[in-house]
Amino acid sequence: MAAAxxxxxxAYTPLLPDLMKGLGLTPADAGLIASANYTGYLLGAIVAGYGWAAGRERAVFIFGxxxxxxxxxxVPFASDVFVMSAIRFASGVASAFxxxxVTTIILSHVDVAGRPELSAVHFSGVGLGIAVSAVxxxxxxAFEADWRTGxxxxxxxxxxGSVAAILLVRVDPVRAAGETREPPLKWDRRLAAISLAYGLFGAGYIVTATFLVAIVRGGGEQTMVEGWVWLVTGLAAAPSVFLWAPLSRRIGLVATFSAGCLVEAFGVGASVLIPAPVGPFVGGLLLGAxxxxxxxxxxQVGRILAPQSPRRSLAIMTAAFGTGQIIGPVxxxxxxDLSGNYTSGSLVAAGALVAAACLAVFAGSHKPGTQK
Structure with a gap:
């Protein structure tokens, strides 16, 4: 998870300001390149939802x-927006795979072991990787390195990270006896609602996740504050699944999803409404958390709502998420570009997160181990 x-x-986020300066990119250019990555992520998620990888999950994630x-x-060999977008598009496909x-593999073994809390270890890789990229x-x-060096x-x-992951993950998913392919998804109101909410969440969070360091930079010179803000984001993200777990056990996964979206909406707004550097620090902390x-x-809600087709549910949820991510940065x-700052875009993103929180309520109440 850290590597991919x-x-x-x-890593696009902390490296973005110097990339923009080095290639003379505008915020709109940066948004298009980011969206190309998320478009690739969407395509990868859709392709992954078919049964072609059954029995080959480990080989595909190693390829990715x-x-x-x-x-x-x-990336350093790219000279314009088109080439950069193509590279980032392909990277998005690889990340989705x-x-x-790997999530299908890990969560299947976690489920068999009856240790749902261990999923927090898997997802903590994202935060730890962000913290490493901040360092x-x-x-x-400190060394005034050229943008390509990063x-x-x-x-x-x-x-x-890839070598470590390959050495650690040496198995394929656990399967039911005789299982080869998952059946098609059975759609209902709850699965549709959480999928749409997940898409709005993707559109909302990605604006700060893409432009946070650029917000810190503003129109000024490079400062170490950029690294500290991104480090806070990563350190908050690493234990976040574990820290939210008690609340999820108390009020259910869907309600916790909604609460998280509302907290994140506050952070997205704070990143641009509270003067720097406090605002970006608050935004980074709440984004990571x-x-x-x-x-x-x-x-996890998607898997609960589609217990016979967990990989397909992962794919459709990731596709909804990816669609939101494409729209947000653009x-x-x-x-x-129009306003000269990221305030209006961030406020639109905060609104999307509030909408996601409200929509998720229609998915119903779910607690670990139930399918209500």
């Missing part, structure tokens, strides 16, 4: 990890 998600996808590493190393297939950013700032260094980190947990709990980047 934190380095493969979210090495593809992620190669594509990170390819890793996310869906890398601090080194890049991408090469991130590729090395991704390769290291919520987005991994909300992502994880949303996926709107925010365009609004930033």
């Amino acid at each position: 998600m934190s380095f493969g996808r979210f 990890l090495f593809a992620t590493t190669i594509l990170l190393a390819a 890793v996310m869906i297939f 890398l950013l601090m080194f890049l700032i 991408w090469y260094a991130t590729a090395v980190l991704a390769l290291t 919520t987005f991994v947990a909300v992502t994880a709990y949303g996926l 709107i925010a980047g365009y609004l930033a």
